[in-house]
Amino acid sequence: MKTSIRRVTSSLLTMGMLLGTVSSVAQTASNVGSSFELHSQSEDLQASRQALPYAQRALQQDKVWSFKDLGARFPFNLRGVDSSDSVFFNVRADEVASGGAVTLHYSYSPSLLDDYSHINVLVNDEVVYTIPVTEQGAGRPLTQEVSIPARLLAAHNQLRVQLIGHYTLECEDPLHSSLWANVSNQSTLSLDLQKVALVNDLSILPVPFFDPRDPNRLDVPFVFLGEPTSGTYEASGIVASWLGALADYRGARFTALKNRLPEKGHGIVFTSPEQVGSFIPEVRTTSLPSISMVSNPNDSKGKLLVISGGNAEQLRSAAQALVLGGSILTGPQAEIYEPPQIQARRPYDAPRWLSTERPVQFGELITPERLAVSGYDSPIIRMGLRLPPDLFTWRQSPVDVHLKYRYTVQPGAVNSSLILGVDNQYLKSLPLLGLTQLEGRDASLAAMAPGEMLPMQEHVRVPLYQLLNRSELTYRYMYDYIKEGFCKDALLDNVRGQIDPDSTIDISGRNHYLEMPDLAAFSEMGFPFTRIADLSETAVVLASSPDEQELSTFLVTMGRMGESTGLPATGVRVVDAKASLDLDKDLLIISPASKLPANWQQYLPEYTAQHNRQFGTSDLVYRTSNWVSPNPADRIRDQQSEVAYRSDGRSGLITGFESPFNSGRSVVVLTGTDSEALVDIGDALLKARAGERIEGSAVVIRGDKVRSLLAEKTYAVGSLDIWTRIQWTLYQWWQYAGQWRTLWIPGLLGVIAVGFILSQLLGRRRKQGKT
Structure with a gap:
């Protein structure tokens, strides 16, 4: 039956493929600019790497990441006639990629037509391999390894998996349930990397000790030369917290070494001018606190960041200068003439914590680009929050979120929604009304055409306890796909959604009170x-x-x-x-x-x-x-x-x-x-x-x-404020007394009875005394 259908309608499919080719050419032309931008961003770096003689490069073992390591929380669920999903990966500044490979673990629908369906693997929007879809492999877990040529790899890269799917050659529902492919987030990406030697220049900091392109956990040795003092430990703690802040979600591990340099790679050294000469003679001795970058004597491709000071205060000054002004240092060595002037911090003013003094705009927490999505199968907008853990939650009002959002108005009456959640738990659903449903509500909507973005706003209240300590607000646009009827469905995937950056969340004016100890905090x-x-x-x-x-x-x-x-x-x-x-x-x-x-x-x-x-x-x-x-x-x-x-x-x-x-x-x-x-x-x-x-x-x-x-x-x-303190104290007393209430009631009745009896006896004695 499939063969007869293909023969009868081959001309229709050919015309469709020609149209698709024209669209693909236009898409390729539009991608030329972005591809050029990706390569041009690293042009200078790549040129400097190529200028190095091969003897200065060291072949390193392949690095392997799963798609989950690269940010794919869930498997790629590809749906429809043309669907794709991506992960992003980078190459460190002190490495160059000579090639790579992708190992895909995937499966696809048994209903896909093998002659007209396939799965593309793209790197920076260039197809590197097309995986055929066959009847023999349908509905089964499969594995495919795809090589990545070195010419496609830049400093910043996108790996995209695309499904082109068809289940019939007649009139096709572009979002039919049989159009699917699944790619596991346990699929892997491996890169062949060569180490290169960077210049000894403080201007490249925090590279190579922390490279924002590296998705792996930060792991840097800290070297203590001589006999460390409390000031040495303070300086090392300052630098460790700085690198931990830079590493953020990656995490940071630091291995302490005493009087020995790392055998390979990079490291950070804390020492005095008297000790540094015997271990690292390249560092120029000075009586001032200093910061130096030199090559690791044990590894010519490794770098050492040397923080030197003659006493505790000098070491602290050097460490503070590094973490506060490292971006303006230049040359192989810098001397600190005066200790940095540091303004005193106020409670709860951590840059990553939600302010408790004013409403905070979404644009302060997440880039505007990540607040916009497009397509019927658009990704979830995720916004992480960090709140002070000591916000008092008992009988407190919910957190007010003033949400401003936009969406594409669809023609007719639709059942589209914006789904709000906290940590993947449902919170609220906001209807995204179609043009027919909006008529008569606002005179300005009469002139709105289908496809335009309609601004809306809503006040959403989120329970405070759901947001402590770290949480994530999620927003998902769910657009209704309107079926026009047999042979009339055409997927015009022009729907968009956007959360406005000037939306706000407000936790100001709340009590800070936490019963301790609390090791979760x-x-x-x-x-x-x-x-x-x-x-x-x-x-x-x-x-x-x-x-x-x-x-x-x-x-x-x-x-x-x-x-x-x-x-x-x-x-x-x-x-x-x-x-x-x-x-x-x-x-x-x-x-x-x-x-x-x-x-x-x-x-x-x-x-x-x-x-x-x-x-x-x-x-x-x-x-x-x-x-x-x-x-x-x-x-x-x-x-x-x-x-x-x-x-x-x-x-x-x-x-x-x-x-x-x-x-x-x-x-x-x-x-x-x-x-x-x-x-x-x-x-x-x-x-x-x-x-x-x-x-x-x-x-x-x-x-x-x-x-x-x-x-x-x-x-x-x-x-706590006075009124809340009174309520909380009474509540605690009542809870504490709860285990005794069953004894208090008969006890109280007994006291009343004894008191009554005693009063009667005393009354009789008074009467007898008078007589």
Whole structure:
């Protein structure tokens, strides 16, 4: 039957293909400009690479990314006669790509006509391979490897997979359910990369130590030469938080090295002028704080960023100059004549946190280009939010979102909608009315033609507790495809949608109050330390002479702080565990249990002397849902049992409590049986958003396993207005009294009865006395 249909209508298909060819030629012509732009952006860089002799290049192992690594959260679900989806990838500034390959895992509809359907693989809008569609492979999982020639690879690249599908040669519904192909987001892209040596010039910073083109987790060694002091650690924490802020969603890991340079690749060195000469003689000795870029003596393609200072203040000045003014430094070395003048930060003013002082426009949170979509199968608009974790949620009004949006008005009556959600959960649906449905509502709509964009606005209220700590607002345009009838359907995919950048979200005027300890706020947002974005009210406590693992955990934690706020921790202080900790600061203690001062052991729910362990546990460990209640009282899980045992196993502990020195100040302790356990804690913090939650008041970490044991609330930070404070206090009293109410009622009745009897007896005695 298929063969007869093809013969009868081959002329019609030929005409259609000719029209499609003309359209394709026009599309190719329009893409010439964008393709030229992609190549021209890296023209100078590529020219400098080609000028290097081959001896200066080092062949590197292939790098492999899955489509999920490159940003594809879900598989490519291609629908219709012409549908495509993309991922984007880049090539680092210190690498050049000599080729690549794509391994596609895919399947397609059994109804596709094999002679007229196919799947294209395109790189920067050029077809590199066409995958045929056959009856034998239909409906089955398939794999296809496609080579990418080096000539198509630039600094910034787009990999696109396109379905051209047909299920009949007669009148065809362009959005028929049989027109589909699915490409797994576990498909992979691999690149053959060669390392190149960059110039020793500070003007290229933060490259190569952080390259925004690299989607991988940042991994940079931090080298400490000589005998580090607290000032050395402070300088390293400032730089680690800076790189963590730059790495953002990628995450940042830092490996500490003492008195040894990395064997290969790049690294950041902290040293004094006296020590630097014996390790890196290329650095010019100076009495001023300095920042230098030199080649790694162990790897000619690697670079070392050397931060040098004669004392603690000089090292801090050099680190602060790097993170605040690194973009204006030039040459192989810069000397800092005066310490940077840093303005004091205000609470909750972190650049990545939603402002609590005014309505925030969407354009401040996301680029306008990402707020616009087109097509019937348009992608979801996603806008990430970071709110202060201490916003009080109990009986608070929802967050007001003033949404301004535009959409293409369709002819007739349609059932189109704009779907609003929070973290992929449905929130609200707004109708996108057609032209017929709009008639009579507004005189100005009478002159509107089909296809024009209609501006609309809506006030949307979002429950506050759904937005803490990190969340994502989603907007999806769902356009109704209008069927005209048999042989009349023509897909004119000209529908568009746009969220206006001047839409606002307002969380101003709300109470900051959080019952503590709350390790979820710490692991996800760095709270309470990040309340002041530069960590100027934070003191990090390290053991005397911390080893490499302890320092690595410290650096990873500082990177997490920078990732949360988007700002380097220029105000952080590091103190020795043996020094006086009577400081008006929040304390972050990072040390193995064996190095903790004995007076701190009383605050910990785990004791590790002679391998003895003792844990308090609650039913938090049995909780099946990660749902967060709007009532803070529902998040409390008091200790209900205690377990003591002896074990030689490795385990890490994160716990929090109120500072014994200052009421309202917080202490968070990262400790463990040994230094390796601290490395596990650092890994857990890096995976806090992807795996098991770190929450409550005490968390045990064994390898990659995270167990939250307690959620006791023993103190609070912040304040409430008077009326809210009265209500919250009464509510807490009533909840506490609830377990006794069944005894109070008969007890109260008993007291009344005894009082009545006593009053009767006293009354009789008075009468008898008078007589």
